[in-house]
Amino acid sequence: MSRVLFWILLVGLVVLAVRAKLKALGARRQPPVQPPPRSEAPAAAIENMAQCAHCGLHFPASEAVHADGHDYCSPGHARLPPR
Ligand SMILES: [Zn+2]
Structure with missing residues (x-):
């Protein structure tokens, strides 16, 4: 019987x-x-x-402040006259 177990274990390994x-x-x-x-x-x-x-600075168009048909970099420059 132990021989059978030995062979089963050996085949399994x-x-x-x-x-x-x-x-x-x-x-x-x-x-x-x-x-x-x-x-x-x-x-x-x-x-x-x-x-x-006003100042000529280039900036992203989405950040532009529009006033009197021009683009400005900031509300402060929008109040000043364009050059
Ligand atoms: Zn400006």
């Missing part, structure tokens, strides 16, 4: 060893994980620029 070896070989063959490619900056990040009618 061999099966486990072969499985572990195959798993290690399979993991080695997989290509290395590559980082995702960097995506370009979205087009929405590019913003139009405006020029202050």
Whole structure:
């Protein structure tokens, strides 16, 4: 009876060893994980620029202060006359 247990254990160990070896070989063959490619900056990040009618400073158009048909960099310059 002990011989039967010995052979069952031996076959089980061999099966486990072969499985572990195959798993290690399979993991080695997989290509290395590559980082995702960097995506370009979205087009929405590019913003139009405006020029202050008083001081000539260029700034994002979304921050412009509009007064009498001109763009200004700040409310203070909007009160001053354009150059
Ligand atoms: Zn200005």
